[in-house]
Amino acid sequence: MQQTVLDRVDRVAEDVVSLVLRGADGPLEPWEPGAHIDLHLPNWLTRQYSLCGDPADRASYRVAVRHDRLSRGGSEYVHLFLRRGRPLQVSLPRNHFPLVPAPEYLFLAGGIGITPILPMLRAAVAAGVPAKLVYVGKSVATMPFADELLAAHGDRVRVFATDERGRPDFAALAAETGPRALVYCCGPASMLDAVEAAFPAGRLRLERFRPAARTFAPDTEFEVACARSGRTVRVPADESLLDTLTHVGYPVPSGCREGVCGSCELRVLDGEPEHRDDIGAPAGRMYACVSRALTPRLVVDL
Template identity: 75%
Template sequence: MQKTILDRVERLADDVVSLVLRGDEGPLEPWEPGAHIDLELPNWLTRQYSLCGDPGDRSAYRIAVRHDPLSRGGSEYVHLFLRPGRTLSVSSPRNHFPLRPAAEYLFLAGGIGITPIVPMLRAAVASGAAATLVYVGRSAATMPFGPELVATYGDRVRLFDRGRPDLAALAAELPAADVYCCGPASMLAAAEAAFPRVSTERFQPTRRTFGPGTAFEVVSARSGRTIPVPADESLLDALNHAGRPVPSACREGVCGSCEVSVVEGEPEHRDDIGAPAGRMYPCVSRARSPRLVLDV
């Protein structure tokens, strides 16, 4: 974890604030558009937020937080209690939503889903690529970054603060564009239906049905210890209870903070990230084989 000082809190929209976290021990770790960090809050919660500042500025990270009335304590604490000067720990940036080189881009953002898109749009324009942003919100007052994006990028930006864009028409207008979408689940589903190829970032897990969990064993490659994982317990909890703790945050398979290496055996992936080969997320994933060997 990296130590930061909360330098500024700025209101961006009716229910959104921006936090500028300045490095407390020299330059912060580098990141690329699409990355997010884990933020450890003083109320013992850890939450994930997309980086929306300038990747070229190693002195500070910038994030934006929407106040969710159904908050589990994270956004409520940020909005009501965080003040400049507070020391906060953040993780190394992780990126499951990378921007890949292309000649043309279409960015789709809904609500607070604009946060990873802001640095993506900046990078796309700087590369000389054609780039279009379609940004949807409930009202202009609830859309952070809206005015500054229009001022900076002009007609590259299309704001929809009333009504919804015609995604089928966009697909016909920009057939060669690489599409990146971040927003509520309904928007992601509509984008996936309208475009043959779309990269998405999810804030909540997809609702899917899996078969009943079965018991299996996991072996710690570092200690050689065998740990039973009951059918009604997550792999993450089994490891933690056995004294082989794994860092974790969302516990929903969307943030990637609990990633571990698989040495042997076949995982049953239940995450929304798409675990790389030889990796798994034990907060939600289990085993297809009766035994897994993990690098823990």
């Protein structure tokens, strides 16, 4: 956990504020484009936000938060109550959406989905790699950092305000994109679905706000042995592993509780997990908020 102080709150678009978090105890942990942090709010909620500042700046982190009108308490608190000077705890950066080397990039962003893409574009340009950004939003006024991007990158950035121009033709974009280009996309589900239909899967990297709809076998009870503590617990069919562990006194850090942030990662020592996350758990790991078990028993490093 890292201690920060809220140094700046700036309105960067309609219903979007940028937060600059200054390290309270010296330099913050390093990060790379695509990384995110968990922000621990004073109302006891934890929310995940992509880092959208400069990775070379070890003194502070920058995130952006859109005010969700159906907020579960996170974005609403940020917009209505957070003020400059507030101490805030943040997690170490995690990256499930890394920018991997490629001879060319096409970046696609929808609305607040610009946040992980912004430092990616900056890094690609700094490395001298050909890169373009197609940035989509309802209107320019709703699109955070649009002016910043246009000022810094000029013709590399194409802004589509759908209330004026409609959505881009993603099939046409795919046809004009070089065959060796990697395509990175973050945005609302409807945009990601359209992009998935247009671009080859092997060249596409996606980050979702919400998990994709999928069907799994019915939930069943299973047993979990906590190797370090020596305790074994039963996970009922109607309860998540995360909730069960919390109820028996082994709380696991968590953020989204939907399998998209990775904050509740556990190391699996034995047994086979049923992975239900949306980010692809690495070998020997699982995310306790959504994943279950394919074997009657799991052993975890807890």
